[in-house]
Amino acid sequence: MTRQVDPAPATALSEPRFLDAGEAALVVEFGDTVDPAINDRVLALDATLRADPPAGTREFVPTYRSLMIHFDPLQIDRDTLVAIVYRAMGTVVEGRREVAAWTLPCCYDPALAEDLDEAAGSLGLMRDEAVALHAAATYRVYMCGFTPGQLYLGGVPKALAISRRPAPRPPHPAGSVLIGGGLCTVAPFVMPTGWYVIGQTPERLYASERKEAFLIQAGDILRFDPIDLATFRNLEQRAATGEIVARKNAA
Amino acid sequence: MMAAASEAIVRVLSAGPGVTLQDAGRHGYLRFGVTAAGPMDSLAHAMANLAVGNPAGSTAFEVSVGGIEVTAEAAPLHVAIAGGEFTLSLDGRPLPPAVVLNLDEGAVLKIRAGRSGSWCYLAVAGCFVVPKVLGSHATHTRTGFGGVDGRAIAVGDRLRIERSGSSAPSPNAIVAPWLDRRLDTVRVVLGPQHDYFADDQIAAFLAGPWSVSAKGDRMACFLDGPRLTHARGYNIVSDGIAMGAIQVPGDGCPIVLMADRQSTGGYPKIATVIGPDLRRLAQARPGTTFRFEAVSIGEAVAARREEAALLARGIVVEPLVRTHLSSEFLLGLNLIDGVVGLDALG
Numbered sequence: 047m048t049r050q051v052d053p054a055p056a057t058a059l060s061e062p063r064f065l066d067a068g069e070a071a072l073v074v075e076f077g078d079t080v081d082p083a084i085n086d087r088v089l090a091l092d093a094t095l096r097a098d099p100p101a102g103t104r105e106f107v108p109t110y111r112s113l114m115i116h117f118d119p120l121q122i123d124r125d126t127l128v129a130i131v132y133r134a135m136g137t138v139v140e141g142r143r144e145v146a147a148w149t150l151p152c153c154y155d156p157a158l159a160e161d162l163d164e165a166a167g168s169l170g171l172m173r174d175e176a177v178a179l180h181a182a183a184t185y186r187v188y189m190c191g192f193t194p195g196q197l198y199l200g201g202v203p204k205a206l207a208i209s210r211r212p213a214p215r216p217p218h219p220a221g222s223v224l225i226g227g228g229l230c231t232v233a234p235f236v237m238p239t240g241w242y243v244i245g246q247t248p249e250r251l252y253a254s255e256r257k258e259a260f261l262i263q264a265g266d267i268l269r270f271d272p273i274d275l276a277t278f279r280n281l282e283q284r285a286a287t288g289e290i291v292a293r294k295n296a297a
Numbered sequence: 298m299m300a301a302a303s304e305a306i307v308r309v310l311s312a313g314p315g316v317t318l319q320d321a322g323r324h325g326y327l328r329f330g331v332t333a334a335g336p337m338d339s340l341a342h343a344m345a346n347l348a349v350g351n352p353a354g355s356t357a358f359e360v361s362v363g364g365i366e367v368t369a370e371a372a373p374l375h376v377a378i379a380g381g382e383f384t385l386s387l388d389g390r391p392l393p394p395a396v397v398l399n400l401d402e403g404a405v406l407k408i409r410a411g412r413s414g415s416w417c418y419l420a421v422a423g424c425f426v427v428p429k430v431l432g433s434h435a436t437h438t439r440t441g442f443g444g445v446d447g448r449a450i451a452v453g454d455r456l457r458i459e460r461s462g463s464s465a466p467s468p469n470a471i472v473a474p475w476l477d478r479r480l481d482t483v484r485v486v487l488g489p490q491h492d493y494f495a496d497d498q499i500a501a502f503l504a505g506p507w508s509v510s511a512k513g514d515r516m517a518c519f520l521d522g523p524r525l526t527h528a529r530g531y532n533i534v535s536d537g538i539a540m541g542a543i544q545v546p547g548d549g550c551p552i553v554l555m556a557d558r559q560s561t562g563g564y565p566k567i568a569t570v571i572g573p574d575l576r577r578l579a580q581a582r583p584g585t586t587f588r589f590e591a592v593s594i595g596e597a598v599a600a601r602r603e604e605a606a607l608l609a610r611g612i613v614v615e616p617l618v619r620t621h622l623s624s625e626f627l628l629g630l631n632l633i634d635g636v637v638g639l640d641a642l643g
Contacts, residue, residue, distance in 0.1 A: 065488050065489035065490075066486050066487075066488045066489060066569070066594060067488065067489045067537070067538075067539035067542060067566070067569050068486050068539050068540075068541055068542070068569030068570070068571060068572070068597070069486055069571055069572065069594050069597035069598050069601065070539065070540075070572060070601075071537070071539035071569075073489045073536065073537065075489075075536075078533070078534055079534060080534055092328075104324060104325075105324060105325055105327050105328065106328060107327045107328050107537040107560060107561070108328060109534075109535055109536045109537055109561055110534050110535060110536070111534050111536070112536045112537070113537075114327075114536065114537025114539070116327070116539070119594075119597075119598045119601060120598070120601060120602060120605060123598070124594055189535070189561065190328060190329045190330045191330045191535065191559070191560045191561030192330050192559050192560065192561055192562075193330050193440060193559075194326070194329055194330050194331045194440055194442075195329060195330060196330045198535070227532075235439075235440050237439075252329070254430060254431070259329075259431065260329045264328075
């Protein structure tokens with residue numbers, strides 16, 4: 047239950063585990079905790095393999111602590127794939143995309159932060175304290191998943207490390223910023239959730255009409271910029287036209 | 298809307314819930330959290346497409362047990378149906394469950410749930426003219442991606458088809474006995490998190506017996522059976538989810554993740570259903586009981602190779618009259634035989 051809340055310290059580079067997810071997907075697991083050093087290894091392997099995808103591989107899915115490789119077992123067998131992964135791990139990563147640092151506008155107004163009082167209350171914080179803590183932290187994007195463009199962020203201050211709800215709450219609006227399980231997520235699609243809604247961003251993390259449909263990627267750095275409700279409404283309208291309202295700086 | 302000369306329209310006269318357009322899936326975006334979707338039974342989907350001369354992964358209707366009723370407008374259509382044992386009719390005349398036919402303008406094709414099977418595929422020669430989302434027509438209703446405005450097919454929908462030249466004598470039965478698939482054993486590869494379960498729980502998982510629950514959908518197949526207990530808790534740090542992954546949440550009831558599964562998840566996955574058996578499981582009706590059998594990667598790949606060989610053989614069809622002989626037809630046949638015989642004698 048607390049595995050995500052209390053990550054173990056990074057250790058010396060260990061051998062990855064190769065886990066079978068059926069005959070058409072292989073998991074390369076570097077650890078079982080949320081840890082930047084482990085996530086770095088996942089993203090490095092992902093970048094190396096994607097730079098020159100081995101024939102027969104279909105998709106690479108990096109998550110916190112492992113890389114899932116989807117492949118066609120009639121084109122490439124598991125042993126060949128494992129050998130390729132070992133070779134890739136010994137290769138200097140080139141052409142890896144630059145880490146971007148994002149400032150994402152976030153409105154913590156009670157009208158949009160439906161669960162903020164509840165979450166702050168159970169953490170023993172005043173509402174404003176919780177907002178100040180959340181907006182002051184720097185987050186790492188560990189992975190995307192669950193819905194298109196959804197971000198999972200580490201770096202949540204300990205004082206905001208709240209467990210997930212025992213039972214899911216009704217669907218939240220698109221763009222909700224949520225905390226739960228010691229992590230933070232930004233969720234671009236309306237979904238029921240076991241996390242707490244503490245704000246909303248006007249930015250669209252997925253926009254099909256934009257040249258780059260997905261704005262932010264795993265490995266990026268992110269901060270939240272508090273905005274009031276009027277600013278939110280304004281930025282929301284601009285985002286609807288395809289404008290990017292988040293700010294991007296070199297890390 | 299006027300259809301161009303090479304175009305026809307499929308008009309939907311009625312549609313039950315859960316009928317969608319599916320191509321081979323929206324691949325390449327799992328890393329951004331985008332569900333692949335695609336057919337629940339990709340073997341039947343491929344067969345229906347191949348039977349009308351389309352590439353195997355082309356867009357087709359995935360018909361649920363809710364059924365569908367369609368007609369052609371503007372021009373006739375060459376269509377094929379394959380999948381579970383559904384009840385089909387063309388203008389009221391019964392058809393076998395796997396069939397290729399020409400659907401004339403105004404003719405009514407009805408597809409209803411039949412004796413067995415949960416999904417069948419209605420393929421149309423040519424291309425559906427609907428927008429692609431991230432390169433695919435596959436419908437994923439939870440995020441509103443693909444198909445017709447990201448939703449299920451509804452009565453009144455008129456879908457434009459850019460016809461291909463393909464056509465055949467009509468109607469022809471598709472000879473594919475392997476579409477009648479039994480579900481007594483479902484083969485799995487253990488892992489990726491079977492080490493979250495003690496040996497006796499792995500044994501209980503394999504022994505079952507399991508029953509397909511009524512609450513399943515395109516996302517997940519829920520199973521009723523013994524409750525499994527976890528040896529090391531039921532929260533893992535979220536990782537990738539393969540199609541067919543069997544996750545075991547806190548309540549100990551396994552869930553098989555299907556075509557509309559989310560890209561990542563945080564419950565231990567005790568095993569993964571092998572590809573060919575996942576299509577069989579997808580076709581199982583609620584209440585169907587079965588056991589799991591653990592197999593090696595080598596055995597799973599061999600099963601996949603067998604499945605691929607079925608498609609590689611090509612689609613075999615036979616004229617319906619051979620199997621549904623009317624007295625009128627037999628009479629005609631005798632006359633023709635007689636003529637041929639006389640010629641031979643002469």
